[in-house]
Amino acid sequence: MARSVLIVRLGALGDLVHALPAVAALRAAWPESRIDWLVDARYRALLDFVPIVDRVIVLGRPGASLGGVLRSLRRERYDIAIDLQGLIKSAVLARLSGAREVMGFATPLLRERAARLFYTTQAGGEAGGHVIAKNVGLLRVLGIAPMSWTFPLTVPASGVVHAVRGVPGIGVDRRFAVLNPGAGWPNKQWPPERSGRVARHLFEHQGWPSVVVWGPGEQALAEAVVAASDGAAHIAPPTGLGDVLALVKAAALVVAGDTGPLQLAAALGTPTVGIFGPTNPLRNGPWSPADVTVSRFEQCECHHKRRCRRAIPCVQDIGVDEVIDAVDRRCPRVMIRG
Numbered sequence: 515m516a517r518s519v520l521i522v523r524l525g526a527l528g529d530l531v532h533a534l535p536a537v538a539a540l541r542a543a544w545p546e547s548r549i550d551w552l553v554d555a556r557y558r559a560l561l562d563f564v565p566i567v568d569r570v571i572v573l574g575r576p577g578a579s580l581g582g583v584l585r586s587l588r589r590e591r592y593d594i595a596i597d598l599q600g601l602i603k604s605a606v607l608a609r610l611s612g613a614r615e616v617m618g619f620a621t622p623l624l625r626e627r628a629a630r631l632f633y634t635t636q637a638g639g640e641a642g643g644h645v646i647a648k649n650v651g652l653l654r655v656l657g658i659a660p661m662s663w664t665f666p667l668t669v670p671a672s673g674v675v676h677a678v679r680g681v682p683g684i685g686v687d688r689r690f691a692v693l694n695p696g697a698g699w700p701n702k703q704w705p706p707e708r709s710g711r712v713a714r715h716l717f718e719h720q721g722w723p724s725v726v727v728w729g730p731g732e733q734a735l736a737e738a739v740v741a742a743s744d745g746a747a748h749i750a751p752p753t754g755l756g757d758v759l760a761l762v763k764a765a766a767l768v769v770a771g772d773t774g775p776l777q778l779a780a781a782l783g784t785p786t787v788g789i790f791g792p793t794n795p796l797r798n799g800p801w802s803p804a805d806v807t808v809s810r811f812e813q814c815e816c817h818h819k820r821r822c823r824r825a826i827p828c829v830q831d832i833g834v835d836e837v838i839d840a841v842d843r844r845c846p847r848v849m850i851r852g
Contacts, residue, residue, distance in 0.1 A: 516548070517547040517548070518593050519540065519544075519549045519592065519595075520571075520587065520590070520594070520595040520611050521533070521596055522552045522595060522598065522599060522608045523597075524553055524557070524599060524607075526698065526774070527557050527774030528773065529645075530557055532645045532649060533598045534564065534664075534665045534781065535665065536598060536646075536650045536653055537549065538664045538666050539658050539660040550568055550570070550571060550590065550592075552587070553572060554574055555573065555575045558575075559754070559755040562755075563667050563668045564667065571587060573607070584607075584610050584611070587610070588611065592614070593614055595611045597616070597633070598652070601625055601626050602626045602632075604629070608633075615635055616633050617652065618632070618635075619637070620637060620638040621636065623638045623641055635655060638654075644797055644798075644801055665782070669760055669763045674761060675761055675764055678690070678750065681723075683745075684725075689720075689722050690722055690723050690764075691723075691724045691765055691767040692725050692726075692727055692762055692768045693724050693727070693739060694726075694727050694769070694776065695726065695728070695732070695735050695739050696729055696732040696736075699792070700820075700821070700822075700827070701820070701821065702771045702772050702773070702791055702793065703735075704771060704832065707739075708833075709739045710739045710740070710743040711742060711838075713726075715838050717743075718746075720845060722766055722767070723748060724746060724747040725748055725749075725761065726747050727753060727758060727761060727775060728753075733749075763784060765779070766785065767786070767787065767841070768784055768786045769837070771789045771790065772788065779800075780801065785844050786800045787805070788800055788809075789837060790807055790809040790810070790811055791810050791814060791827055791832075792811070792816050792818060792828070794818075795811065808840050810831050810832060813828055
């Protein structure tokens with residue numbers, strides 16, 4: 515029987531990536547059903563590259579009122595709304611959609627426990643483990659239990675990749691690494707000078723130049739990485755999300771903190787090295803056993819907080835040698851012929 519389903523996962527970028535296997539499992543189990551997604555306007559761009567979603571409803575778009583969004587949702591008469599965020603805000607929106615059934619996580623798994631008041635059905639196991647497993651586990655109450663995780667992302671053609679290939683020292687055939695020094699939280703950010711030294715190591719030991727990607731307000735940060743690299747790194751042109759998808763897909767390795775580009779690379783199967791401070795790599799990090807993370811989560815005093823209590827965030831306790839060792843474990847050295 516075809517059903518109509520509303521997914522509520524407003525943001526952020528990495529969290530949307532982590533929700534994709536649950537949505538993919540739902541589509542595989544119910545191929546004839548309608549699946550719509552309610553998302554925050556800031557992160558809407560990712561869903562342009564998710565072909566299994568029928569309709570994207572955007573919250574916070576300029577000129578669009580909340581009342582208008584809710585009226586649009588209620589017109590669809592959804593059978594099920596699934597809150598994959600676990601906040602009061604997302605739970606309320608799921609309930610106000612008018613869906614006949616509103617599903618959310620079991621209370622111990624909720625980020626805000628009062629969200630449970632707005633659900634008709636709760637599901638899920640024990641806290642702990644990767645957030646993807648938490649999302650997929652919510653579907654068990656519907657009789658859906660996928661054997662593996664899939665990430666339905668379409669990688670577009672990108673002029674930025676073409677431009678990067680035109681940089682002297684990179685070229686059409688040469689492999690390259692992608693470094694992402696920025697982060698949404700200041701206490702997730704590793705010092706750019708250290709990223710520059712990692713770029714030097716990659717060039718000297720793998721022969722790979724590095725491309726440094728950056729977002730709004732991060733150009734100076736990217737330039738600092740390039741300046742510290744002794745010519746081993748090159749700054750990327752301005753990128754849209756499709757360009758970032760194409761770059762990380764083309765890369766031999768991605769080195770980044772707990773950010774959207776790291777999660778995108780992991781979803782596309784690109785080798786990754788993650789640098790983690792206040793967030794738990796066992797919950798948020800790359801999920802391939804081959805990928806490597808360097809973490810200070812166990813020593814952190816501000817778990818999952820955007821601001822650090824310390825004068826110097828714990829992520830800055832991570833030394834260059836630790837990250838270089840992680841890089842070498844993820845991508846064993848090759849002999850560079852002169």
